[in-house]
Amino acid sequence: MRRILVGIKRVVDYSVRVRVKPDGTGVALDGVKMSINPFDEIALEEALRMKERGEADEVVAMSIGPEEAQQQLRTALAMGADRAILVKSDTAVEPLTAAQVFTAIARAEDARLVLVGKQAIDDDANQTGQMLAALWGRPQATFASKVEVLGEVLRVTREVDAGLETLEIDLPAVVTVDLRLNEPRYVKLPDIMKAKKKPLDVKSFADYGVEPTERLKVTLYVAPATRSKGIMVKSVAELVDVLKKKGLA
Amino acid sequence: MEFALTEEQQLIIQTTRDFVVNELYPHEAEVEESGVLRPELRDAIKAKAIEAGLYAANMPAEVGGAGLDTLTWLLYERELGRANYALHWTCVARPSNILMACTGEQREKYLLPAVRGERSDCMAMTEPGVGSDVRGMKTNARRDGEYFIINGTKHFISHADEADFVILYAATGEEETPRGKKKLITAFIIDKGTPGYTIRPGYKNVSHRGYHNSILEFSDCRVHQSQILGELHQGFEVANDWLGATRLQVAATCLGRAERALEHAKQWAVDRQQFGQQIGKFQGVSFKLADMAMELKAAELLTFEAAWKFDQKLATDMDMAMAKLKATEMLAFVADEAIQIHGGMGLMSDLPLERIWRDARVERIWEGTSEIQRHIISRAMLRPLGG
Numbered sequence: 001m002r003r004i005l006v007g008i009k010r011v012v013d014y015s016v017r018v019r020v021k022p023d024g025t026g027v028a029l030d031g032v033k034m035s036i037n038p039f040d041e042i043a044l045e046e047a048l049r050m051k052e053r054g055e056a057d058e059v060v061a062m063s064i065g066p067e068e069a070q071q072q073l074r075t076a077l078a079m080g081a082d083r084a085i086l087v088k089s090d091t092a093v094e095p096l097t098a099a100q101v102f103t104a105i106a107r108a109e110d111a112r113l114v115l116v117g118k119q120a121i122d123d124d125a126n127q128t129g130q131m132l133a134a135l136w137g138r139p140q141a142t143f144a145s146k147v148e149v150l151g152e153v154l155r156v157t158r159e160v161d162a163g164l165e166t167l168e169i170d171l172p173a174v175v176t177v178d179l180r181l182n183e184p185r186y187v188k189l190p191d192i193m194k195a196k197k198k199p200l201d202v203k204s205f206a207d208y209g210v211e212p213t214e215r216l217k218v219t220l221y222v223a224p225a226t227r228s229k230g231i232m233v234k235s236v237a238e239l240v241d242v243l244k245k246k247g248l249a
Numbered sequence: 250m251e252f253a254l255t256e257e258q259q260l261i262i263q264t265t266r267d268f269v270v271n272e273l274y275p276h277e278a279e280v281e282e283s284g285v286l287r288p289e290l291r292d293a294i295k296a297k298a299i300e301a302g303l304y305a306a307n308m309p310a311e312v313g314g315a316g317l318d319t320l321t322w323l324l325y326e327r328e329l330g331r332a333n334y335a336l337h338w339t340c341v342a343r344p345s346n347i348l349m350a351c352t353g354e355q356r357e358k359y360l361l362p363a364v365r366g367e368r369s370d371c372m373a374m375t376e377p378g379v380g381s382d383v384r385g386m387k388t389n390a391r392r393d394g395e396y397f398i399i400n401g402t403k404h405f406i407s408h409a410d411e412a413d414f415v416i417l418y419a420a421t422g423e424e425e426t427p428r429g430k431k432k433l434i435t436a437f438i439i440d441k442g443t444p445g446y447t448i449r450p451g452y453k454n455v456s457h458r459g460y461h462n463s464i465l466e467f468s469d470c471r472v473h474q475s476q477i478l479g480e481l482h483q484g485f486e487v488a489n490d491w492l493g494a495t496r497l498q499v500a501a502t503c504l505g506r507a508e509r510a511l512e513h514a515k516q517w518a519v520d521r522q523q524f525g526q527q528i529g530k531f532q533g534v535s536f537k538l539a540d541m542a543m544e545l546k547a548a549e550l551l552t553f554e555a556a557w558k559f560d561q562k563l564a565t566d567m568d569m570a571m572a573k574l575k576a577t578e579m580l581a582f583v584a585d586e587a588i589q590i591h592g593g594m595g596l597m598s599d600l601p602l603e604r605i606w607r608d609a610r611v612e613r614i615w616e617g618t619s620e621i622q623r624h625i626i627s628r629a630m631l632r633p634l635g636g
Contacts, residue, residue, distance in 0.1 A: 074256050075263075187264040188302035189315040189325075192257050 002057045003109055004047040007102060007116035007128065008076050008084075009037040010069040014121055024220045027122075036072045039117025041079075043177045045184040046147055047115050048080040055149040056112070058082045062105055064093045070200060078187045078195035086202045089212065097212040099131035104208035106136055111172055113154070118143050118176040129176035139169035142176040258321050265303060265328035272297055273332035273340070280459035281604055286335045294340035295366060305364045307343040307493075312356075313364040319494055320556040323501040330502025331509045334608060335459030339411055345370050346493040347416060347436070350479050359414060359438055371412035373403040373465050381621050383418070383485075384432050388467060390419040397421070397437070399445070399470040405615075409448055409463035414440045417467070418484050434484035438476050445470030456611035458604075494559050496569045499616045500552040500576035503609070507545050507580045510587040510605050514538060517591050534590055541583045548572075548579040567629040574622040577612040584609045 012018055012027065013035040019028045036044075050056045061076035061084040063069045073084035087101050106114050114136075119126035133140030145164070146157035158165045159178050205212055233239045243249035254262070272294055280286050298304040307322050308314025317325065329337040344363035348370060351360040362368040379386045388401025399419055409415060421435040439446055451462035479487030518529030518538060528534045555572040558564035584606040588595030595602045613619045628636075 071256055071259070075260060078260055186268055186297075186301035186303075187260060188300075189261060189264070189306050189317075190302045190310070192260045192264070193310075193316065195260075196257060 001110070002055070002112045004050060004056045004059050005102070005106055005109060005111045005114045006040065006044045006047050006059060006061050006076070006081065007098075007114070008040045008044065008061045008063040008069075008072055009117070009120045009122075010034050010063065010065045010072045011037045011120055011122040014038055020221045020223045024222060026218075026221055034068070034071070036075055037117050037120045037122075039119060039121070039177060039179070041117075041184045042179065042181050043115035043117050043175075044076055044079055044081065045182045046177060047113075048185075049182065050113075050147075050149060051080075053149075060085065060109060060111075062102065063087070064089050064098055064101055066090055067202075070202075073200055074195055075187060077198045077200065078192045079185065080191065081198075083199040084201070086200065087208065088202060088204055091212075091214075093212070094214070094216055095125045095127035096131055096215065097210065098128045099135055100210045101205065101208055102128070102132045103135040104210060106132070106172070108208070113171060114174045116174070116176050118178050126176075129174050133174040136172075136174065138172050138174060140174040140176070141167050141169050143178045144175050145178050145180045147175060147177075147181065254324070258324055261317070261321060262324050262328060264301065265325050266331075268298070268301055268303055268341075269328055269332050269337070273336045276336055277333040277601065277604075278598075280333050280335050281598065284458045286339055286459045291339055294336065295342075298341040299366050303341050304366050305342065305344050307346065308364050309349065312349070312360060319497070319559045320553060323494075323497055323552065323556045326498050326501035327505040327508070330505030333459065333604070334457035334502075338460060339408065342366070342369055343498075345372055345416065347372070347478065347488060347491045350487045350491045351438075354475070355438065355478070368413040369408075369411060370414055370416060371406055371409045372416045372418075373406045373409070374418045375405045376402060377404050381618060384434070386418065386420055386432065386434070388417070388419045390421050390435060390437065390472070392421075393471075395474050397472050397474065399437070399439075399467040399472060401467050403465040403467075404451060404462070406451070406463045406465050408460065409465055410450070410461050412441065414438055415446075415465065416478060417465075419467075421482055421484075433482035435481050436478040436484040436487050437472055438478050439470065439472055443470060443472065454611070456608045494556065494564075494569065496573035496616050496622075497552055497556055497559065499612060500548070500555075500572045503576040503580040503612050504545065504549055504552060506605050506608065507541075507548070507576075507583040510580075510584050510602055511538075511541050511545060513600060513602060514541065514587040514590045517594075528590070537586045537590060541586050544579045544582055548576040551575045565629065567626050570617070570622040570625040570629075573616065574619055574626070577609070578619065580605075580609045580612060 011034065013033040016032055021028050044061065047056065047059045051059050059081045061073050061081040063073055064087045067088065069086055073086055077084055085105060102114060114132060116129045129142060130140060141154070141156035141158060143159045144156045145159045148155040152171050153168050154171055154173055154175065156167050156169065156175060158167060233242060240249055276290060295304065302315060306315035306317060306325055310316025329341055348360045348363055359368065363370055374383055376386055376388060388399065388403060390397040390399045401419065417437045417439050418434055419437060420432040422433040423430050424433055441448065445468050447466040449464040449466065451464050515538060518534050519527050521528045529538065552572040555564055555568040558568055584602065588602050588606055591600065591602060594600065597603065
């Protein structure tokens, strides 16, 4: 069975204007719209395309989070994942914990490929995929903008600072995906109705032999300082003048 | 009472909203300005709508639709209703549920292709001399062996220019009743191109640019009896049995448009500064917003309660009338207030508000005028008392 695992994180929707709680203990989540982390959605889309091209047999969506994360997994099932696993956690999950859980799932499921977003848009850690590859002892390719399956090898085009880099890595492997890899599909209406019948297993950390430990402590959340209002200039010449006056050009 | 939406309903709302925002909004300005929905654009969006399973989602699953219950269908209609009407009605068409009355060959010829998006329908009831008093229609079909000869004129026929066939209502006889003579009405399916059937451009009008009405002329149009939808003389019965909650559909699209107008008004209330503060901090604006939100919610509750009752087979004519009346009048109020909050900017075509305000006008007229709805509501109250 050529199985692809896809990490799905429940995050505040990208369109929400995030507000910090008045006491600075976190971000206000009451009544806030939650969604699949957009990069994870791209990872899922890639997995589904691979399956549709006959390069995989099964796509499993996995998440670590609260009970409500089932909503995001249902969305993943409606998009086309075959089944889903939720590892329940009522506290925020650190990247290392997530990587440990995903490693255990990858081993238990005998995964051929694990696809995750390059980062989640809430904490922007950009660590889970890399840590997972190390713990699992398999190759990794991060920031993928193109992925091709060549038998037992994966050719991955990466977006790096200097441009594009192409790697060939042996499967099983971990790939973290970037924005330009694909454009996720609309969830089809009939598939939404069918998603209810697909299996969604709810598991605990103990099921995967992971004991989450708190290594990071967030002391305070503060909203970024509001920027002072800018000025509009009419022409490039005027812009250069202003910059010169400020000693910037 | 249970008011929570299921996970499926939330997903349907989400995917429909995403489609409307990504695929329909970007083309609104073009359609509004030109008054035309280009066929290439129509076909491109339609293909995506079919791919997403949004096209004909109102139809039952056994014929290829999404098989939604009435409440869920209306949640989908609410999202579509946010966009320009021509775009959502033409590219994400909802074939008339009356096509479910198709039997035998009619299913292959009309029902199934309509659900697949290969052919499209329109419905013709209204005539120049016949509005709310539909029984008074002049268009008639005279039997000639296995055929009917149809003569008459229909007008205000929505999207007949786009449709491949029309479901036409025509008088096929008269019967004596204690209250005098009453016309017998039959529904026919007539293909575009049938000799004697002419489609003429309709009237230019204030609402729904790009979405056209037409005038249909029937002059000795010869139609085989196999084209009858339902039974002879049973035109209204087939409509009552199959047409479904069309008044709630109007209500639901109004909800979406009002929600969009309110979103703009709220944003403007916090972005716009006058006299050193956000205008939303002035009571004149903030009270308007509160009333708009409350009216919208009231209309939503009426509409969704009626939908729920419709599924339970508990809905009365009064429930449907109240929902349609409230939602359409609420939209007029919310659109008008949203413009007032924006001031001059609200009238400019850069924002969708003037469009929503124009489009709101027809909603209180079609699918039964506000007066007809009030008549229905009051009759339902007074009739049991001998009124």
